[in-house]
Amino acid sequence: MDFKFTQQPLEKIPVDLVFATSFEKEGLRGPDGGIVFDKYLDGNLSRLMQDQNFEGKEGEILCVPTFQKIKPKYVLVAGLGPQKDFSAESIRRLGGRICQEANRLRARSAGGILETGGIKGVPPEARLRAFVEGCGLAAYQFIRFKTKEDKKKKNTLQTVWFYGRGKTARLQKASEEAQAIVGGVELARDLTNLPPNHLTPSVLGRQALALAKKHKNISVTVLGAAEILKQKMGALLAVAQGSATPPAFIHLKYNPSGKPKTKVALIGKGITFDSGGLNIKTREQELMKMDMAGAAAVLGAFDALARVQPKVAVEGFIPAAENMPAGNAYRPSDILTTRSGKTVEIVNTDAEGRLALADALDFACESKPTYMIDMATLTGGTAYAVGELVTSVLGNDKRLTARLLAAGKKAGEPAWELPIVQDYKKGYLKGPADLKNSGSGTKASTISGALFLEEFVQNNKWVHMDIASTAWADEPTSYHPMVGATGTPVRTLIYFLMDL
Numbered sequence: 001m002d003f004k005f006t007q008q009p010l011e012k013i014p015v016d017l018v019f020a021t022s023f024e025k026e027g028l029r030g031p032d033g034g035i036v037f038d039k040y041l042d043g044n045l046s047r048l049m050q051d052q053n054f055e056g057k058e059g060e061i062l063c064v065p066t067f068q069k070i071k072p073k074y075v076l077v078a079g080l081g082p083q084k085d086f087s088a089e090s091i092r093r094l095g096g097r098i099c100q101e102a103n104r105l106r107a108r109s110a111g112g113i114l115e116t117g118g119i120k121g122v123p124p125e126a127r128l129r130a131f132v133e134g135c136g137l138a139a140y141q142f143i144r145f146k147t148k149e150d151k152k153k154k155n156t157l158q159t160v161w162f163y164g165r166g167k168t169a170r171l172q173k174a175s176e177e178a179q180a181i182v183g184g185v186e187l188a189r190d191l192t193n194l195p196p197n198h199l200t201p202s203v204l205g206r207q208a209l210a211l212a213k214k215h216k217n218i219s220v221t222v223l224g225a226a227e228i229l230k231q232k233m234g235a236l237l238a239v240a241q242g243s244a245t246p247p248a249f250i251h252l253k254y255n256p257s258g259k260p261k262t263k264v265a266l267i268g269k270g271i272t273f274d275s276g277g278l279n280i281k282t283r284e285q286e287l288m289k290m291d292m293a294g295a296a297a298v299l300g301a302f303d304a305l306a307r308v309q310p311k312v313a314v315e316g317f318i319p320a321a322e323n324m325p326a327g328n329a330y331r332p333s334d335i336l337t338t339r340s341g342k343t344v345e346i347v348n349t350d351a352e353g354r355l356a357l358a359d360a361l362d363f364a365c366e367s368k369p370t371y372m373i374d375m376a377t378l379t380g381g382t383a384y385a386v387g388e389l390v391t392s393v394l395g396n397d398k399r400l401t402a403r404l405l406a407a408g409k410k411a412g413e414p415a416w417e418l419p420i421v422q423d424y425k426k427g428y429l430k431g432p433a434d435l436k437n438s439g440s441g442t443k444a445s446t447i448s449g450a451l452f453l454e455e456f457v458q459n460n461k462w463v464h465m466d467i468a469s470t471a472w473a474d475e476p477t478s479y480h481p482m483v484g485a486t487g488t489p490v491r492t493l494i495y496f497l498m499d500l
């Protein structure tokens, strides 16, 4: 999709639709053209709003044909909700709804007025950025496996015009950064939506290599099974050993221009399919293609990073494997030696993500990062703790955690900090090995998952994001148009890295 700027009044250019907004119970507005469009339509816009009880609630949308009174074919009025609740997220959602409505109308182009000045403290660049994000994200489709033409119905919206004056260089930059973020989220969604027969650990590795080919400032190394063995990643190998498809370990580097002071390590869980292993899952196995959503977020973030180009060094680490039951699969009671040298007794083969991550975190420590951030679909418990719209965040450094939470808020990806209660670790220490991989003795599985990971981060500042409930959406929303992968937390990561 293209986002362009124009100095021509929208009513005079042949776009398929123009849009205006209304706060709840406040009617049409002047600055975004609503009142002018109403005049051109002889007051029919406000009349229809009244007839149809349009109140301007968030999500409300009214579509009015113009019958050639002006060049655009339709005027859309979208509700923004109460003015007191307005934020960049209101505009992100607006962008999503305009995109979905435009595609429903089979419109190829749309236009809106970019108001100068702030609205409730949100400046034009931030609003433009949010709109482009919402609109771009709402255009996401996953139709590559549909074979019939009618089911392959492609989106029609191709161009969005913004009318307005102002510093276009800054606006242009905001729009380009937002489009880069959308591209990264799309990649993460695509990879997560792909089924495990199409996305194995080695395919994930090839996807990473493709990123290095696409962007000059990214380099990638992919380790195969033999090299993983050389690295003594005993935990990752154990998880993979019951599968006919070999594991891969992906190491990405983003090299910024200049000499950055900060280095961030991003570590993403890449279990391309999780059957549970011998502790086989008895429900929702069909969703377990999404157990690599953390890895997908790392790759998506790198794709966006290469274009946004923040002045920070970033390395990515992805342990990729498939967890399957088989005659040679790892067993409950097996004792593994992790890369760090610590031994782990297997209590539950379905707690495999933390094993793969243990080796990846240990490897990542060697890059001497300023901050470590891991993201993983780690525990079902996070859905009970904070639900399906909020990511659980746990870490060992208050400032880092606060910064990540702030980035999530800005990005429209809510997150909430849970406490790392060290007492819950006792259960892990009771067996014959240094640690057990499950059975901490607490019901707070999200906290105990983080406690296990913390064992492998050495003295680094680290934060863990449990995205088990947020990486996948069971219901479409304004800028996530379908059931499936959301691409969380790519946006949070980019906002975090841009603000460092």
Ligand SMILES: [Zn+2]
Pocket (backbone or CB within 6 Å): 274, 276, 349, 350, 351, 352, 353
């Ligand atoms: Zn599992």
